[in-house]
Amino acid sequence: MRCGSLLVLVALAGCPGGDGAIGDHCGDRGDCSSSLQCVESTCVPKCQRAPDCGDGYSCDKDGICHAATGELGDSCTSEVDCAAGLSCEIEGIATDATGHLAASCVTQNAGKPAAAPCSTDGECRNGTCALGHCIDLCSNTLDCGAGTSCALIPRVEAEGSIFAGCLQAHGALRWNLPVHGPSDAVALPIPELYDASGFMNVARSVAVTFDVEDVNQAVGATRVTAPDGTLVVTDQSFGDPIHYSDPVRHQLALGQSVLAMPSSPDTPLEPGVYMMQVTSQNATGTNTGTAIPTATAVIKLDSSVILDLHFYFLNFDEHPCATSIGGQLDATAASTQAFFQHDYLIPLRSMFAQAGIALGTLTYEDLRDHPDLDGLDVANAPSLLALGTHEVGINVFFVRSLSPIGLQAYAPAPGPAGLAGTRGSGIIIGGDTLCYRRWDQLARTTAHELARYMGLYDNEDVAGHPDPIHDDDADASSANLMFYSELGGTDLSAGQRDILSRSAVLR
Amino acid sequence: MKRRIILAALAGGLVAIAAADPSALDTQTFALTAIDVVPTKAELDTALMASGSGSQTPVQRLEDLAANGSDAGVRLRAINALPQYCPMITGCGGSGDPIHDTLTTLIGDYQSQLTGANVVVLRAAIESLGALQKPEDKDTLATLLNHPSRDIRAASARALGELRNCLAVTALRVRYQNESTDQVKLAISETLRILSPPVCP
Numbered sequence: 001m002r003c004g005s006l007l008v009l010v011a012l013a014g015c016p017g018g019d020g021a022i023g024d025h026c027g028d029r030g031d032c033s034s035s036l037q038c039v040e041s042t043c044v045p046k047c048q049r050a051p052d053c054g055d056g057y058s059c060d061k062d063g064i065c066h067a068a069t070g071e072l073g074d075s076c077t078s079e080v081d082c083a084a085g086l087s088c089e090i091e092g093i094a095t096d097a098t099g100h101l102a103a104s105c106v107t108q109n110a111g112k113p114a115a116a117p118c119s120t121d122g123e124c125r126n127g128t129c130a131l132g133h134c135i136d137l138c139s140n141t142l143d144c145g146a147g148t149s150c151a152l153i154p155r156v157e158a159e160g161s162i163f164a165g166c167l168q169a170h171g172a173l174r175w176n177l178p179v180h181g182p183s184d185a186v187a188l189p190i191p192e193l194y195d196a197s198g199f200m201n202v203a204r205s206v207a208v209t210f211d212v213e214d215v216n217q218a219v220g221a222t223r224v225t226a227p228d229g230t231l232v233v234t235d236q237s238f239g240d241p242i243h244y245s246d247p248v249r250h251q252l253a254l255g256q257s258v259l260a261m262p263s264s265p266d267t268p269l270e271p272g273v274y275m276m277q278v279t280s281q282n283a284t285g286t287n288t289g290t291a292i293p294t295a296t297a298v299i300k301l302d303s304s305v306i307l308d309l310h311f312y313f314l315n316f317d318e319h320p321c322a323t324s325i326g327g328q329l330d331a332t333a334a335s336t337q338a339f340f341q342h343d344y345l346i347p348l349r350s351m352f353a354q355a356g357i358a359l360g361t362l363t364y365e366d367l368r369d370h371p372d373l374d375g376l377d378v379a380n381a382p383s384l385l386a387l388g389t390h391e392v393g394i395n396v397f398f399v400r401s402l403s404p405i406g407l408q409a410y411a412p413a414p415g416p417a418g419l420a421g422t423r424g425s426g427i428i429i430g431g432d433t434l435c436y437r438r439w440d441q442l443a444r445t446t447a448h449e450l451a452r453y454m455g456l457y458d459n460e461d462v463a464g465h466p467d468p469i470h471d472d473d474a475d476a477s478s479a480n481l482m483f484y485s486e487l488g489g490t491d492l493s494a495g496q497r498d499i500l501s502r503s504a505v506l507r
Numbered sequence: 508m509k510r511r512i513i514l515a516a517l518a519g520g521l522v523a524i525a526a527a528d529p530s531a532l533d534t535q536t537f538a539l540t541a542i543d544v545v546p547t548k549a550e551l552d553t554a555l556m557a558s559g560s561g562s563q564t565p566v567q568r569l570e571d572l573a574a575n576g577s578d579a580g581v582r583l584r585a586i587n588a589l590p591q592y593c594p595m596i597t598g599c600g601g602s603g604d605p606i607h608d609t610l611t612t613l614i615g616d617y618q619s620q621l622t623g624a625n626v627v628v629l630r631a632a633i634e635s636l637g638a639l640q641k642p643e644d645k646d647t648l649a650t651l652l653n654h655p656s657r658d659i660r661a662a663s664a665r666a667l668g669e670l671r672n673c674l675a676v677t678a679l680r681v682r683y684q685n686e687s688t689d690q691v692k693l694a695i696s697e698t699l700r701i702l703s704p705p706v707c708p
Contacts, residue, residue, distance in 0.1 A: 375694075461544075
């Protein structure tokens, strides 16, 4: 049962076409103007979603509220099937004729409302916790509150059987996956949602960030199985070379690693439950570690393509290349001066525009009280990236110099989408590159690193290995944005554009 | 071997390489302009040999690029790569060793530089000289603790830590007393921590 903001009782009869205004007395709908309905003898606005009607009512496509008839113990498919005071709750693992998990009307719990974060069913008023949130069952999106839509959700507790539930319709959904012990089989449910055109689509992408507090231990998924049983990440240990033939690229790493799917349009994300063997390992990769990993999933639900960038500037005082930089580099200068706004950001925008991605909110912040990080040894990159405070978009840190010298930038690949304050929450750009390169060239370097954070790999790395995307137009091409050299081009293949546009860092 | 290195006219070479059509560049140039990785010796060998360096061995080619490369980006990576070519067991030698001499000559020629890419070249040579871990380079690096550039002073302090030469402690302490930049003071502190017992009684 849903407790909406507007609690109404509905009387339905007659034909529309009266002249009753909001608040006027009515005997049936025919007494109210065509944009209204008659509820408890009063003309009120038509509903857009069931919660507009209040507890125990549905809203039809004509905007009319209907009282639910489901009584205690009756089978149901949606929260709106059950009368006031009841909720539609999944019964177990049995499925109904449609193949969805069977549900029935039960007395509602005194728990959290729909959409509230949860970890167990018992925490939720409606008795269903999935994807880390309390979920109302639904038959269609009209049953769901504003900003949510009816989605098909695989239920981990029922071996992946499907139920239809109201799920956040836009943006990214984040939740913690339970991990019990240093090595554990962890289920990752991937839902399907209706898009704006009414078509059912699988979630755009998922990024799972694995962390351990002991940074001397490695962490990650040693194997991942897709819902159809395909191994997408084969047996991994820390220190293994990249498994280039795996459909999904993933490597264990010290302290933190990220599993981002899909890695290629050739192996799209599947609806259903992925099974991951999540493990901490000692630094040699030979034994299971002692640390219990945490796992945070972020699913991109919609096709939004806005990339927010949050620029941070370490201390650039007395930089030897202030002249070629264009002057003092700090937050104020970057937000106002042509060298940054024009010479750097315009080409950066252009490179992402070819993937249909628009730069959105840009923020600028000085970090002048971290002298230990001004001239950064890349080994200390996690200390700097942990200062990234923005969850949405990507944090971009400008340091005055980067060592070992010659390194121009650093990015976790892929990065922990949707997470701030972690050892991988951003990318780093070395300011000393501007001693011998122009701002537009640094823009290409930045775009390369941002794209790595978002899930692309070098189309060819320095050892000649390819990325996971099979695209003849990009493979090994030095004209590609993902070519490992700073002197590469800015092209993106169709497959690369697809993966970029799916990144969970986009809003 | 002591070679006199002529300060490169960076601008001309830089524009030439940076504006070039990527397809016209060779694997050597690409390997020495990697954005976010330091190529391994094996990867460099492959790239350098694929590009053809005449009669030069890969290390000779890198020494040449480090000393005379026209593009600062390529040059920095060549300087950075040199310590990888020291023998595994014995390391590079001191004076007279080609790699060592390339680096010390660079430092000598560029230590008066105060701005621009040449300062970064100097810093690269300092980092690589530190990576050779030759205690006898203490004086070369200690002198640079007083360089006008804070980045050079900090790099020198860190490189001194790699030498494990306890005689550097005095110079580091003196510089610390006179240093006003936190970035440099922190680098000196870290090196003094390294050069404390048991490394330096």
